[in-house]
Amino acid sequence: MTKEIWLNLPVKDILQTTAFFTKIGFKLNEHAPKSDSMASFKIGQKDFIVNFFTEAVFKSFTPFQIADVTNATECLISIDAENKEDVDNMLKNAAEAGGKVFAAGGEKDGWMYGGGFIDLDGHKWNVLFMDFSKFPQ
Known part of the structure; x- marks a missing residue:
């Protein structure tokens, strides 16, 4: 295991x-x-x-080529945030550090709040706050 x-x-x-x-x-x-x-x-x-x-x-x-992530996504790396403010702060910090925000913080489906950024090498990161108490039953 x-x-x-x-x-x-x-x-x-x-x-x-x-x-x-x-x-x-x-x-x-x-x-x-x-x-x-x-x-x-x-x-x-x-x-x-x-x-x-x-x-x-x-x-x-690895014997494989490194992916060209300039116009592609090799994977979406997701980070679970404590709250909406943490999402917005990480996006702000990423932009200030030289990254690019590709999705500003926003609500989705009434129970998620998230956004995304691209790091200096083109890797895509997703930052989410999920309030499962508001998840549709």
Whole structure:
């Protein structure tokens, strides 16, 4: 049986990536090795780990091409927020750190509030607050 799951993503510049994700509130994974080719962050209450690797290192993990995410989405990485304000703050922080908001915070279906941003390398992130007490029965 599996013990953990984590996400590995390719990036062009580790220092810029580290600065970006630190500015939006992710916490550095202090247990990961310090390197100029890797940055590791813990996200959320359960410390989900996201590792960012330089493209050269990432390419060594797989025989496949790195996806061109300029005009495509390889996946949508979703983050569960505590409230609407946290959604808006993360979107604001992402924009201020150099990312691009592709969907401003807004209501959906009466029980969700969310928006999305694109990081410095084109990866798409979705930030949602879900109020299940308002979920249609």
